[in-house]
Amino acid sequence: MTGTATGRIVVAGASMGGLRAAEQLRAAGWTGAVTVVGDEPHMPYNRPPLSKEVLAGKAPFESLAFTPKAAAADVEWRLGTKVVAARLDRRTATLDDGSSLPYDGLVVATGMRPRRLRCPGPLTGRHTVRTLADAQGLRRELTRPGVRVVVVGAGFIGCEVAATAVGLGVTEVTVVDPLPLPMVGPLGELLARALLKRHEERGVRFALGVGVSGFEGDGGGQGVGGADGGRVTGVRLADGRVLPADVVVESVGSVANVEWLDGNELDLTDGVLTDEHLRVGGRPEVVAVGDVARFPNARYDGVPRRVEHWSIPTDTAKHAAKALVAHLSGTEGESTPFAPLPTFWSDQHEFRLQSFGAPVLGRDDVRVLDGDPDGDVLVGYHVDGRLVGVVALGGHTTAMGAARYRAQLLKQPALTS
Amino acid sequence: MKVVVDMNKCQDHGQCVFAAPDVFSLDADGRLAYAPDPDDALRDEVEEAADVCPLQAIRIED
Numbered sequence: 001m002t003g004t005a006t007g008r009i010v011v012a013g014a015s016m017g018g019l020r021a022a023e024q025l026r027a028a029g030w031t032g033a034v035t036v037v038g039d040e041p042h043m044p045y046n047r048p049p050l051s052k053e054v055l056a057g058k059a060p061f062e063s064l065a066f067t068p069k070a071a072a073a074d075v076e077w078r079l080g081t082k083v084v085a086a087r088l089d090r091r092t093a094t095l096d097d098g099s100s101l102p103y104d105g106l107v108v109a110t111g112m113r114p115r116r117l118r119c120p121g122p123l124t125g126r127h128t129v130r131t132l133a134d135a136q137g138l139r140r141e142l143t144r145p146g147v148r149v150v151v152v153g154a155g156f157i158g159c160e161v162a163a164t165a166v167g168l169g170v171t172e173v174t175v176v177d178p179l180p181l182p183m184v185g186p187l188g189e190l191l192a193r194a195l196l197k198r199h200e201e202r203g204v205r206f207a208l209g210v211g212v213s214g215f216e217g218d219g220g221g222q223g224v225g226g227a228d229g230g231r232v233t234g235v236r237l238a239d240g241r242v243l244p245a246d247v248v249v250e251s252v253g254s255v256a257n258v259e260w261l262d263g264n265e266l267d268l269t270d271g272v273l274t275d276e277h278l279r280v281g282g283r284p285e286v287v288a289v290g291d292v293a294r295f296p297n298a299r300y301d302g303v304p305r306r307v308e309h310w311s312i313p314t315d316t317a318k319h320a321a322k323a324l325v326a327h328l329s330g331t332e333g334e335s336t337p338f339a340p341l342p343t344f345w346s347d348q349h350e351f352r353l354q355s356f357g358a359p360v361l362g363r364d365d366v367r368v369l370d371g372d373p374d375g376d377v378l379v380g381y382h383v384d385g386r387l388v389g390v391v392a393l394g395g396h397t398t399a400m401g402a403a404r405y406r407a408q409l410l411k412q413p414a415l416t417s
Numbered sequence: 418m419k420v421v422v423d424m425n426k427c428q429d430h431g432q433c434v435f436a437a438p439d440v441f442s443l444d445a446d447g448r449l450a451y452a453p454d455p456d457d458a459l460r461d462e463v464e465e466a467a468d469v470c471p472l473q474a475i476r477i478e479d
Contacts, residue, residue, distance in 0.1 A: 020468070046473055063426070066473060069464070311432075314468050345430065345471065354430075396429055396447035403431055 007032045007104030007328065010093050012083040012260070014038020016046070017109035017290025017313035019066055024321035025107075026071040029329065034075045035101060037093075039082035040131060043068075048310055050135040051160040052347055056167060057139060061132060083110070088264045088283060105324050108261065108272055108280060108288040109317075112254035112308070117152060121215025125232035126248045129157055141247045148172040150235045150243050152212055153251035154182035156346050159195070161249050162204045163348040173204050174243055176235065178211040186344075187353075188363035188381065191393055194373040195348075202349050211238045215248065254308070256292050270294055271306040276337035278320035284327040287320035289313060298339035300358055300388070301415045307342055315340040341410055345399070352392075354399035357381070357409040359389030370401055378402055383415060418457050419478040422449065426474035433466035433475060441466060 009025055011018045011034065018036045025034055038044075045064040053059035068075070078095070085094040086106065093101045114128035127138045141147060142165055149165050151158045154177035165173045175182065181192035182199065196206065212235055219230020234242045256271040266281045267273035271294040273280070278295055280286040288295070290313040294304045319338045326332045346353040362381030369390065371377040376394030378401045380387050387409065392402035420440060427449050433441040434449075440463055441451045455463060460477075467475040 046471075048471060067476070310471060311469065343432075347428075399429075400431065400443060400447050403435075406435065 008102070009034050009105035009107065009324070009328075010083075010101050010103040011036040011107040011109055012086075012093060013107075013109030013111055013257075013290070013292075014040065014044055014077065014079060015109065015111050015290070015313070016044050016066065016310075017111060017292075017317060018107070019044040019068060019072075020314050020317035021107045021109055021289045021321060022075045023069045023072045024317045025325060026069070026075075027318075028321045028325035030321075030325045032104070032328075034072075035078060036075060037078045037081060037083050037095065037101075039080065039096075041080045042132060043077065043079070045132060047130075050132065051129050051157050052164055054132070054135040055129070055139050055142065055161065055164045057143075064132070083260050085260050085262075086264065088261075088266075088281065088286060091285070104285065105328050106286045107320065107324070108258075108286065108292060109290050109313075110257035110260065111290055111292050112256055114250065115253045115255050117212060117250055117252060119212060119214045121236075122217035122219060122230050122232050124217075124230065125246065126215070126250060128250050129161060130254075138247070138249065142168055142170055144246070146171075147246045148244050149174070149247045149249065150245040151175045151249045151251060152235065153177060153253070154179065154206070154208070155185070155251060155253070156183065156344075158249070158251035159183060159199065159348050160346060161251065162199065163202070166203050167349070171203070172244075174207055174245075175199070175204060176207045176210065176212060176237065176243070178209065180209045182206070182208075183346075186355075186360055187391060188359065188366050188379075190366050190368070190373060191353075191377070191379055191391055194377065194393055195353075197374075198349065198351060207237060207241070207243065210241075212236065213238045216242060254291075256306070258292065267294075273304055277323040277335065278316055278338060279323060284332070285324070287324045289316045289320050293320075295338060297342075297358075298337040299341065299412075299414055300361060307340075309342055309344040311343050312340070339414075341406070351394055352396070352399050354402045355389060355391040356402055356406045357387070357389030359391050361415070362388040369405070371398065378405075380405070386412060386415070388412070388415070418460055418463065419454050420451060420463055421453070421476045421478060422451055423472075423474040423476070424449070426472045428472055430471050432469040432471060436466035436469050437462035 184192035216234035217230040359381040365382040376398040381389040392398040
């Protein structure tokens with residue numbers, strides 16, 4: 001490594017992706033400085049428990065914090081601050097205190113933030129679940145006696161929060177979504193129907209196929225922002241119904257934190273576009289990691305996509321760190337394009353969803369591989385007759401059943417071949 | 418190398434089994450079993466297993 005070992009890599013974002021990036025830079029042989037910048041006051045922590053164990057009061061923060069690898073002990077952590085701008089042509093990043101950090105290499109790991117509903121009504125009593133502070137705040141409200149909860153959005157987080165709320169003893173939980181079935185986007189109709197049935201059997205109510213037009217408040221006014229709208233008392237649906245609510249959870253997707261990269265002539269539509277080695281904007285000294293990266297997966301069709309699964313920060317960090325260190329140390333050579341096998345899971349009530357591959361690509365050809373949608377079931381997703389994903393819904397042994405297809409999915413040729 | 422799994426945290430996801438099949442396995446009931454002191458040659462795959470554990474329940478002690 002000539003000269004570059006004294007340089008600096010700045011990692012923008014101190015969540016799981018930032019941590020894994022820092023560790024993987026060391027694993028890839030980078031001996032120069034690594035500075036990780038992140039706006040939360042905490043060291044990186046594990047987020048899946050936020051909508052489940054943390055909300056249920058079963059997991060203290062100490063149990064969520066990642067234990068950084070020993071090799072990354074000399075990484076500099078700048079917490080409670082964030083990167084607000086970057087000049088890629090000058091290789092500098094600007095922090096929110098106005099200071100400037102010059103870099104040799106930059107890792108974009110700023111992740112996502114929850115999308116918020118833009119409709120009239122008060123803000124007080126409305127929650128999202130992305131950070132530890134979010135989950136703790138929501139828990140305080142869900143544990144009030146007799147609380148009525150409306151969850152807007154029937155995706156992963158919405159379904160998990162609804163299940164956790166029922167588990168906490170909340171008797172009125174209603175999930176609203178403009179789509180006709182919960183999680184129908186990632187799962188397709190057959191499993192989404194089975195999921196709906198399970199939730200309803202456990203006391204979750206649904207208002208499906210209808211959007212939200214506004215929020216009612218106890219402040220009497222029509223103001224946006226809570227100032228004169230008071231606290232939320234109900235959710236107004238597009239069909240005129242009003243669902244009474246003391247607490248609203250908005251789980252309507254997320255927005256990529258990329259505004260700080262504006263002005264660098266990058267493609268920032270839905271995350272930051274990367275090449276097949278997670279490099280950004282044709283600059284080999286800039287890579288992206290985690291769910292903010294919109295990357296092509298050589299395993300499938302070459303269309304760049306963002307992937308919000310838990311496994312992605314680790315997978316992207318490994319590949320991106322190797323690519324970045326190879327460039328900075330002048331050892332770039334032939335390298336294999338990034339081709340992760342996506343996997344996701346979701347725990348709701350006492351059952352687990354477990355997925356391998358990319359079911360979303362094969363939603364038009366769904367076949368039951370084992371079991372029965374009313375019980376434990378294993379479902380296969382196909383493109384041109386080729387298996388591209390499996391999802392299990394049920395108990396442990398069903399999830400293990402999905403794992404049996406993992407090797408087969410790994411061996412499949414790319415969809416483009 | 419010593420491997421410790423916090424079995425109170427473990428939820429039998431099995432991701433460690435894919436990463437380090439010589440060290441971790443699931444029994445017939447789907448519960449995790451593992452070798453607590455694997456050969457040092459397996460360090461890379463055990464580190465990978467610790468990384469991919471959704472519960473972050475795997476610790477490596479030297």
